[in-house]
Amino acid sequence: MSGAHGSGLLVAERGPLHDIAAHCKVVGAIAFIVAVISTPREQWWAFVLQATILLGVAAYARLPLGAIARRLTIELPFIAFALFMPLLGKEPKIDVFGLSLSQPGLWAAWSIVAKGTLGVATTIVLASTTPVPQLVAALERLYVPRTLTAIMAFMIRYGDVISGEMQRMRIARESRGDRARWLWHARAMASSAGALFVRSYERGERVYLAMESRGYTGSMPSLPHDEPPVRWFACMLPAATAGVAIFAWMVR
Numbered sequence: 001m002s003g004a005h006g007s008g009l010l011v012a013e014r015g016p017l018h019d020i021a022a023h024c025k026v027v028g029a030i031a032f033i034v035a036v037i038s039t040p041r042e043q044w045w046a047f048v049l050q051a052t053i054l055l056g057v058a059a060y061a062r063l064p065l066g067a068i069a070r071r072l073t074i075e076l077p078f079i080a081f082a083l084f085m086p087l088l089g090k091e092p093k094i095d096v097f098g099l100s101l102s103q104p105g106l107w108a109a110w111s112i113v114a115k116g117t118l119g120v121a122t123t124i125v126l127a128s129t130t131p132v133p134q135l136v137a138a139l140e141r142l143y144v145p146r147t148l149t150a151i152m153a154f155m156i157r158y159g160d161v162i163s164g165e166m167q168r169m170r171i172a173r174e175s176r177g178d179r180a181r182w183l184w185h186a187r188a189m190a191s192s193a194g195a196l197f198v199r200s201y202e203r204g205e206r207v208y209l210a211m212e213s214r215g216y217t218g219s220m221p222s223l224p225h226d227e228p229p230v231r232w233f234a235c236m237l238p239a240a241t242a243g244v245a246i247f248a249w250m251v252r
Helices: 022-038 044-060 065-088 103-129 132-139 146-175 183-213 233-250
Strands: 093-096 101-102
Touching: 022 044, 022 103, 022 132, 044 065, 044 103, 044 183, 044 233, 065 101, 093 103, 101 103, 132 146, 132 183, 146 183
Parallel strands: none
Antiparallel strands: 093 101
């Protein structure tokens, strides 16, 4: 599986969570995220408990916490956006280290950071323990429209192709002495991006014609594989998180 497209997300070392049916893990991840979103933002201890539960699942799956932390950097732009909310929010204001900050803005920023981090971490755990083909098959099993799953599969499959094309264009450009590192090189980078789009579009057309000539009818054939067992452990994570959310609402 290491050679499959999109396998860079999968952690090679197998753990107990790898052997659970993919559709069970997808349902469990969605239920966990819904429970986190439903948790009242004022009950900070509830998010601590939910994060502890998620860390326990990651440890049970034998996922390296360093790899999860590195992948969490994808949410840094959203955290940067949240940092401005206390400065631009409405009354009432409170003083924090000499700064006049909006109290509703602080709560909104905390909600985005806490719920967003837990949501992103959940998807990271799911992607780290489930191969991409199994994820697509799980969505089809959950009655997601075949058109959407086909688009998703091709997007993941040809993401590696486009990144490889970008790498070759970069090497060709740098071998001719062009190193686009400064602001005045933006025009050259824009031209490279346009050329990449045209080359990717033309390559996609050639691939599609080749697939049609081989009998492609709009959906990829299902490959035979051993179905992982359905285990109730996939329900424990959302059930515990939902219990924390319900208790947080009760003591609010």
